[in-house]
Structures are given as structure tokens and as C-alpha cells.
Amino acid sequence: MLPIWLTEDYIQTALRAFYKDDQLQVIKLWAKPATEKGENFVGVMTRIYVDFESGDGSVKNMSYILKQGVPSDAPQAKIFKEYDVYNRELEMYDVVLPKMSQILEEAGFTDKLMAKAIIVDRSRTIMILEDLAPLRYTNADRVKQLDLTHTKLVLDMLAKFHAAAIILNQREPDLLRHNYASHFFSRGKEGYGEVFAGLFRAFIRYVKTKPDLNSRYGAKLENIVTNLMDYAARSVDVDEKDLQTLVHGDCWTTNVMYQYDDEGNPTTVLPIDFQFSTWTSPVVDLHYFFSTSLQTDIKERETELVQYHYYALKRTLEVLNFKGVFPSLFEYQLQFEKRRFQSVIIANTFQPIMVYEGCEDPDFVNLYQDTPSGIKFQDSMYENKEIQRRIETILPILDAKGFLDAH
Template sequence: MLPTWLTEEYIETHLRAYCKDGQLRVLKLWAKPATEKGGNYVGVMTRIYVDYEDGNGTVQNKSFILKQTCSKDATQWAIFQEYDVYNREMDMYEVVMPKMAELLREIGVTEKLTAEAIVVDRERTIMILEDLATLRYVNADRVKQLDMTHTKMTIDMLARFHAAAIVLNQRYPEILAKNYSSHFFSRNKNGYKEIFTGLFRAFTRYVNTTPSLKNRYSAKLEHIASNLMEYAARSVDVGEKDFQTLVHGDCWTTNVMYQYDDEGNPTSILPIDFQFSSLTSPVVDLHYLFSTSLQENVREKEIELVQYHYYALKQYLDKFSYKGVFPSLHEYQLQFERRRFMTVIIANVFQPIMVYEGTEDPEFVNLYQDTPEGIRFQDSMYACEKVQRIVANILPIMDAKGLLDPQ
């Protein structure tokens, strides 16, 4: 159902401005939900359909994506307000991404950078975006996850994004001067502390039901639980010697879309959803991507994939004639390794949600609250054989690296 303010007149006014066509006339407007329940917790996505006649008399049939905030009655509304994610994403679509695309065109990179914003309405806190589905962009399968071809294409996209943001921050520092310091693990904010703590309780509960894991890791995980957010915050901290840029912040299969050729090979890629973009080390995006979205055999090539990103980033910056300090590959690998605690949270706590195929209610509060419904949902995440295998494989690695010991 369309909001009462979203009238034919409203759309007509904005389409005239976007299309630079003062004679454009909207003929019909209707809508359908754009995501299933649990598909997007941050806001409400609606696909709106518009039939209009342009100034030349040609009738067009277009669809767009309306992004609204979640309801003020929803538990997560206050959390997302605390992190100011809605203003941040509007800034990203209206200012940052168009400016980055302009910079990339200087070095001959003309591919689309993301969906275009038709409307950014700050009074209503909404955006109307280009519908990428009409351009044959789709998400990869979040359960099957990404093979090597998809992974390298995604890493190259991130390198392009990171390089453009570095140059943007050099030339126009005022653009990224506000609202890009907060992230999931911000020390001065509390919203995500409750969420991650609840998710980690669910993870620990699963470990304690598995004798082979409980005996080795239970006590260590109890210690981590009381220090979880501080340890995670350190993984996002940047020191004087750390390389820094704007990161996507939430780069996983659902927030990346691909075009395919007739043989099913990916040919083009676009990132979407920039609510959690922040200034930190670019390797934060790599940890997030690797921990949520890669097939297990691909993730085994992690060191080589960091190297791939490093050289792609360097290549883009060289095209920009970047004169700033750039780390050696060895130092870059060390910066990646120093942030590995992210995998304790992301791989064990977020990934089970991201590959979930169960039937329990995916309401936001059920992700982390200890209600009967919440516990059923959380326990069902770890009933998945794939998730159990991931946990069994990754805990010994984390333990061997000292990530489960006091930091």
C-alpha cells in the first residue's frame, strides 16, 4: 500500500526534475512489497510502478524502489536512529556516490557505481531509487555463497570503491567530515551491544550443547562475552600508521548485485545499502565479506584474496596519481591480521543469520532476545549442518591464533 503522501503529483514533480522534462505526465501509480519478511531489518522496501508520458508523447512503464525507515513502533527504530543510519545513507546516495563516480570517470572507469537516486526526501526520510532489477541485476544465492569468480569481482569492486573514497577524502575532506565515524562496534553507542551480546549468547549456547566444543571453548567464550564489544571495537580502530578510507561497512551477498551473461557468468557488479559506511581500514570490508559470503573452499584462499585486493587498490590509486602513503603488502597483511577478531563475531554470529533457511519467525527481536520465540529462532540457526561445520572448522583456528584468549 502506498503512503498517503506518495501521490501521482509527488512522483510527477520529482520525475520531471530527474528526467529534465517539464512536460512529463504521470498516468498511473501502484506498488508491491520489494522484500520478504526478514529481508530488510533497517527499513521498508517497496517497489513502485509508474506509467508516464514523456514530453515527446512516448508512454513509459518504469519501476523504482522506495526506501523508508522502519516503523517508529519497531524495536530497531531507536537503534538505527542512534547510529543515524538513515541520514548517512541519504548522504551516500545523494552526495558521496555521485562524487565518487565523477572521480572514477577521470581515470576512465565509467561503470555504474550503484543505483541512481531519483528522490532523496529528507523531510520524510525516504529515498526513491532506480530499480536495478529492470537492468537485470540480481543477488547471488546467499545460502550457496560466492565462488571465486564472484569473490574476485566483489573484491575488485571494493578496491574501486575504497580508492575513489581515498581520493574523495583528499580533495573534498568536508564531505566525509561528519557522520562516518560510527559503526556496529562504536564504544559510545549502545544499540548494537544488546544485539551482538544476545547473538553471542545464542552461539555460546550452541557450543555448550556440543560436548567436543564445550570442553575446549566454553570457558574462553564466557570470558569473551564480557569483553565482546571492546574487542570488536579494537578491530575497527585505526592508528596513525593504518591505511584508512570509507568502507561499505555491510558488504555481503544481499548488499551486492550482479549482471550475468547468457551462460550465467557474472559480468557486472553493483553495491547497494550504505547505512553502515564508515571511515576505517579497508580490510574491515574484507573481513566482513570473507566471514559472511564466501564458499568454504574460496575462503581458504584468504591470504591470496587480501593480496588481490591490495594490488587492485594500488592499481586504481596509481591511475589517480595518488601521492599519499601506501603500505607495503606485508604491512597490509598485518593490518588484516590485527583485525581478525571480527571473524569471531561475524563468522560465528552473523553468518548463521545470513545463510538461514529455517522456518522460525525472523522478526528482528528474535535475533537476540531471550524470549521463547527468540530462543527457538536462534537455536534453529545452529541446527543447520552447514553452520555447525563452519563453527567446528573456525573455532580451532581462532583458538590457535589466540583470539579466544584475553586480549
Template sequence: MLPSWLNAEFIQTKLRAYCKDDQLRVLKLWGKPATGKGENFIGIMTRICVDYEDGSGTLQNKSYILKQTCPAEAPQARIFFEYDVYTREMDMYEFVLPKMAELLREIGITEKLTADCVAVDRQHSILILEDLAPLKYVNADRLKQLDMAHAKLVLELQAKLHAAAVILNERHPELLAKNFSSHFFCREKNGYAEIFTSLFKSFMRYVKTKPSLNNRYGAKLEVVLSHLMEYAARTVDVDAKDFQTLIHGDCWTNNIMFQYDDRGTPINVVLIDFQFCTWTSPAGDLHYFCSSSLREDAREKETELVQYHYYAMKKTLAKFSHKCVLPSLLEYQLQFERRRFMSFIIANTLQPLMLYEGTEEPDFYYLYQDTPKAMRFRDSMYASEKVQRIVEKILPMADAKGLLDPQ
């Protein structure tokens, strides 16, 4: 289960440094899978269980999350290395997130942002992170999606992180000067272009099975397909007028964990998985989150949620001395609307995958390979009645907003 080099001595060294306890002594170490098949494509997640004695002689039993890169021979490895997701996440946990937390503490914001990082080991390309399960953090049900109470907690946290990143860039620009420009939709890389193109073709195949949809939108979608990744890339383009910050980049239900009170009300939230953090407009996080993770009744209040995020970010920034100019709410909404195509592509390609509950076994390469099995899996993503309702609602809205016309 654990690699041979990850033994008691290795963990002992890491825990001594993390706990600042040179007398800490590991007694027993074992591991078990932290995710099921198809729940995490980017790496291998293992829960490490450790029995140790601390410097005071107290016996402790703790668990941690080990994140390893996916095997080099895995079909998806070339894509993840092309986008340098592992280096990016290690940089986030080692340098960026601790400094952002420090900045927020300056203004009295002390709540947890993410799992604490126990160790970053670049030689072995691993992260050892705090296990959030003992703190009663859990993922919400991805199939039920999130209501307004959950959404507002997430947007408040996003706002704090977006504000802290602005201040971090002013005070320590060297920390964000590299590794944060490769979004899913960047023009310079091809891996995710294969994925989104294949998923979009599957979406179009579903539309063709519905004459009422195909007659209205089929020809337009063919034109969109020919420009798909250019239109998508424009959603992360920024110019001097755009408000810019570091976004999470992959903010959806499985990368968000909540604490709940005894009545089941969400009271705290943290984000996990920082492989796709990108310096761009915060609208990227807002579109991705709203179009992938919200229940229909919450998604219908999207404009109010953008306003909620804006005021939360404005409130946080006001507590700092800073040079940035926050746009007006009207301009912020316009900047969000100019990136509407991101919602369209995420809702119709990734969201069906995120809501998948079919019987086909998911594998990452099924998202882009054109083998019969891969195409069968992609097509099965659109068998869900919920997904079909989403498609039937989004297409006329996208058409009315001009997203299906030549851009």
C-alpha cells in the same frame, strides 16, 4: 501500499527533476512490496511502478525502489535511529556516491557502482532509487554463498570505491567529516552491543551442546564474552600507521547484485544498502565479506583475495594524483590480520543468521530479546549442518591464532 503523500504529483515532480524533463506527465502510479518478511529489517522497501508520458510524447513504464524508514513504533527503530543509518544512507546517495563516481570517471572507470538515485527526500526520510531488476541485476543465492569468480568481482569494486574515497577525502573532506564514524562496533553506542552479545550467547549455547567443543573452548568463550564488544571495537580502531578509507560496512550477499552472461558467469556487480558506511581500515570490508559470504573453498584463499584487493586498489590509486601512502602488501596483510577478531564474531553470529533456512519466523527483535520465542529463533540458527561445520572449523583456527585468549 504507498503513503498518501506519495501520489502522482509527488512522483511527477521527482521524475521531472531526475529526467530533466519539465513536460513529463505521470499517468498512473502503484506499488508492491520489494522484499519479503525477514529480508530487510532496516526499512520498508516498495517497488513503485509508474506509467508516464515524457516530453516527446513517448509513453514509458518504469519501476523504482522506494526506501522508507522503519515505523517509529517498530522495536528496532531505536537502534537504527541511534546509529543514524537513514541520514548516513541519504548522505551517501545524495553527496558521496555521485562524487565518487565522478572521480572514477576522471580516470576512465565508468561502470555502474550502485543503483542510480532518483530522489532524496529528507522531509519524508525516503530514497527513490533505480530498480536494478530490469537491468538483470540479481542477488546470488545467500545459502550457496559466493565462489572465487563472484568474490573477485566484489573485491575489484570494493577496491575502486575504497580508492575513490581516499581521493574524495583529500579533495572534499567536508563530505566525510560527519555521519561516518558509527560502525556496528563503535564504543559510543549500545544498540548493536545488545544484538551481538545476544547472538554470541546463542553461539555459546550451541557450543555447550557439543562436549568435544565445550571441553576445549567453553571456558575461553566465557572470557571472550566479557570483553566481546571491546575486542570488536578494536577491529575498527585506526591509528596514523593504518591505511584508512570509507568502507561499505555491511558487504554481504544480500547487499550485492550481479549481472550474468548467458552461461551464468558473473560479469558485473553493484553494491546496495549504504547505511553502515564507516571511515576506518578497508580490512573491515574484507573481513566482513569473506567471513559472511564466501563458500568454504573461496574462504580458504582469503590471503590471496586480500592480495587481489590490494593490487586492484593500488592500480586505481596510481591513476590519481594523491597524497596518501599505500602500505606495502606485507603491511597491508598485517593490518588485515590485526583485525581478525571481526571475522570470528561475524562468522559465528551474523553468518548463521545469513544462512538461516529454518522454520522459525524471523523478526529483528528476536536477535536481542530474551523472550522464549526470540531465544528459540536464535538457537535454531545453529541447527543447520552447514553452520555447525563452519563453527567446528573456525573455533580451532581462532584458538590457534590467540583470539580466544585475553587480548
């Protein structure tokens, strides 16, 4: 169902400007939902189909993605308004990503950094983007998660993203410092505090069902809840010693799309969904990505993967003629390690959602609210045997590093 404002005249005006063709005529316009329930909590995506005749007489059948915010009466709408996620993504597609893409193109990098924006309409808080499906971009399996080849492609992509943002910030110092200050864990905001506290309580509930885990970690986890968001905020804090850039902010399996060769091997990767792009340390993206998206044996190679991203970032900045101070690998690993608390939250509360295969209702409020349907959904997340194994592995590591103690 198309919004009433999305008429043939509206899309014709947008397409004429995008294709620079004042003679373009729209013949037909229709739509289908682009995502299923539970696949995207932040926005509503609709695939729109347009038949049009170009000025040269050729007729084309094209599809595009209409991206809108969730309805104002949706439970999560208030949260996303508080974090201004929609205006941030509009700004990313309209201004920041094109500038970052240009920086990379000038240096000879050819991989796409973004889906092209047909129109960014700030008055309606919507975007119409090119449809990546006809270009043979697709998501990897979020449940199977990523092997080493898929993982390294993302790390290479993030290196280009982070490097381009560093150069953009040098060229236009005011552009990225204002609209990109808030994160999931930002101080002074309440929405995600409620979400993460609810998720963390569900995690503790699971731990309490395992006597061995509960005896060692239950009390420590209970103590963390009180200061959960403060500890998390510290993991995003930066100071003058930290390398700083714009991060994607929500980089996980479903927010990257791959192209594959005829043998099924991934060849290129493209990021999507920039609602949580934030000015902070690049290792924030690494923690989020590692904790949500990697197969178990790949996650165990974390230190090596930080090293891989470090050298990819360093090489890219050299090509872009970066003249600033760049940390040593040892310093970069320390910057990664001191943000380890993200693993406490993301690996133990976010990842069970991201690989969920159960049949309980995935409504947003059921992720964190203590209602009967919410508790039923949350408890079912921890029935996944692989998630249980990961919890048994990660809790001793986090405890040994001191991240389960008050700090």
C-alpha cells in the same frame, strides 16, 4: 500500499527534475512490496510503478524502488536511530556516491557504483532509486554463497569504492570525517551491544551442546562476552599507520547485485545499502565480506584474496593519480590480521542468520532476545550442518591466534 504523501503530483515533480523534462505527465502510479519478511531489517522497500508521458509524446512504463526507514514502533527503530543509519544513507546517495562515481568516471572506469537516486527527500527520510531489476541486476544465492568468480568481482568493486573514497577525502577532507564515524561496534552506543551480546550467547549455547568444543573453548567464550564490544571496537580502530578510507560497512551477498551473461557467468557487480558506511580501514570490509558470504573452499583462500584486493586497490589508486603513502603487501596483511576478532563475532553469529533456511520466526528481536521464540529461532540457526563444520574449523584457528584470550 503507497504512503499518503506519495501522490501522482509528488512523483511527477521528482521525475520532471530527474529527467529534466518539465512537460512530463504521470498517467498512473501503483506499488508492490519489494522484499519479503525477514529479508531487510533496516528499511522498508517498495517497488513503485509509474506510467508517464514524456514531453516528446512517448509513453513509458517504469519501476522504481522507494526506500523508507522501519516504522517508529518497530523494535529495531530505536537502534537504527541511535546509529543514524537513515540520514547516513541519504547523504551517501545524495552527495558522496555521486562524487565517488564522478572520480571513477573521470579516470575511465565505466561500471556503475550506485543505483541512481530519482529523489532524496531528507524531510521525509526517504529515497526513490532506479530499479535495478530491469537492468538485469540480481542477487546471488545467499545460502549457496559465492564462488571465486563472484568473490573477485566484489573485491574489484570494493577496490574502486575504497580508492574513490580515498581520493574524495583528499579533495574534500571534511566531507567523510563526521557522518561516518560510527560502526556496528562503535563505543558509546548501546543498541548493537545488546544485539551482539544476545547473538554471542546463542553461539555459546550451541558450543555447550558439543562436549569437545565446550571443554576447549566454552570458558574462553564466556570470558569474551564481558568485553565483547570493546574487543570488536578495537578491530575497527585506526591509527596513522593504517590505510584509511570509507568502507561499505555491510558488504555481504544480499547487498551486492550482479549482471550475468547469456551463459550465466557474472560480469559486473553493484553495491547497495550504505547505512553502515564508515571511515576506517578497508580491511574491515574484507573481514565482513569473507565471514558472511564466501563458500567454504573460497574462505580458505583468505590470504590470497587479501592480496588480490590489495593489488586491485593499488592499481586503481595509481590510475586515480594517488600521491599518498600506500602500505606494502606485508603491512596490509598485518592490518588485516590484527582485525581478526571480527571473525569471532561475524563468522559465528552473523553468518548463521545470513544463510538461514529454517522455518522459525525471523523477527528482528528473535535474533538476540532470550524469549522462548527468540531462543527457538537462535538455536535453530545452528542446526545448519555447514555452519557446524565452519565453527569446528574456525574456533581452533582463532584460539591458536590468541583471539579467544583476554586482550
